Amino acid sequence: MERVGGTPRFSARLVDRHWLAPGILELRLTRQEGVTFIPGQFLRFVMDGYERDYTMVSTPDAKTIDFCIAMVEGGRFSRDIQKADIGTPFELTGPHGHFVFQGPANSAVLVATGTGVAPFVAFCRSGLGTGLLLHGVGAPDRLIYRDILQSALPGYVPCISRPFEKMDRPDNAFAGRVTHYLEQQLTQGVYDFYLCGRGAMIRDVTALIDQQFGDSRLFIETYD
Ligand SMILES: Cc1cc2nc3c(=O)[nH]c(=O)nc-3n(C[C@H](O)[C@H](O)[C@H](O)COP(=O)(O)OP(=O)(O)OC[C@H]3O[C@@H](n4cnc5c(N)ncnc54)[C@H](O)[C@@H]3O)c2cc1C
Structure with missing residues (x-):
């Protein structure tokens, strides 16, 4: 080498x-x-x-x-x-890169869209997966690595942004974007947020964290 x-x-x-x-x-x-x-x-x-x-x-x-x-x-x-x-x-x-697990200081909230789930798959496969993982996709057939993520993380929540048939609804799925889940479902608190994916999601989620979870720590990896 x-x-x-x-x-x-x-x-x-x-x-x-x-x-x-x-x-x-x-x-x-x-x-x-x-x-x-x-x-x-x-x-x-x-x-x-x-x-x-x-x-x-x-x-x-x-x-x-x-x-x-x-x-x-x-x-x-x-x-x-x-x-x-x-x-x-x-x-x-x-x-x-430096987008690596920082240790369990606060409860972890991992947020990905699309293939932005890649680092979290590596975390889970290495036994580092912990906390809540929101995986935002357009449709249920885009939920890559679902089995690995679901078995490593009891807090795995697929967030499906486009309308889909009820029969296709995966266990525990949230109908809506990751931002809506954070706004509506995440209880007030101090978290370690890890965000990975396209810039638009990172911008929206960062603004929301500033408003609602101000004392939290934030780690980001932007794919564009
Ligand atoms: C640190 C880092 C890690 C990354 N890891 C991954 C990863 O694990 N998996 C992965 O899929 N990508 C990842 N990316 C994104 C990847 O590097 C490329 O940017 C992406 O694959 C597009 O490359 P391309 O040559 O096919 O398209 P390009 O020739 O770069 O782009 C063609 C056009 O498509 C647009 N475009 C680029 N990306 C997207 C997109 N995702 N959706 C819609 N339009 C787009 C561009 O703006 C451009 O107009 C990562 C990026 C960074 C910075």
């Missing part, structure tokens, strides 16, 4: 790629000896002419390094990864 300005740079091969849900791929790359990270961190894919960051959903000691990736219309990496053959080598740098 080479180091560039103190950051490890290494190569890993694509060993598996499959659909987790409509529009969401799970990738598995080989993990060579010495590659390690803290659950919640991300790796940077150094592509031909551009770079993209993705959070690991696997544990640091697993045989493969796994990611869940939402396909974006017109996205460069989204296009390139669908075309890559199994066995393709990728250049990566990292681990990067």
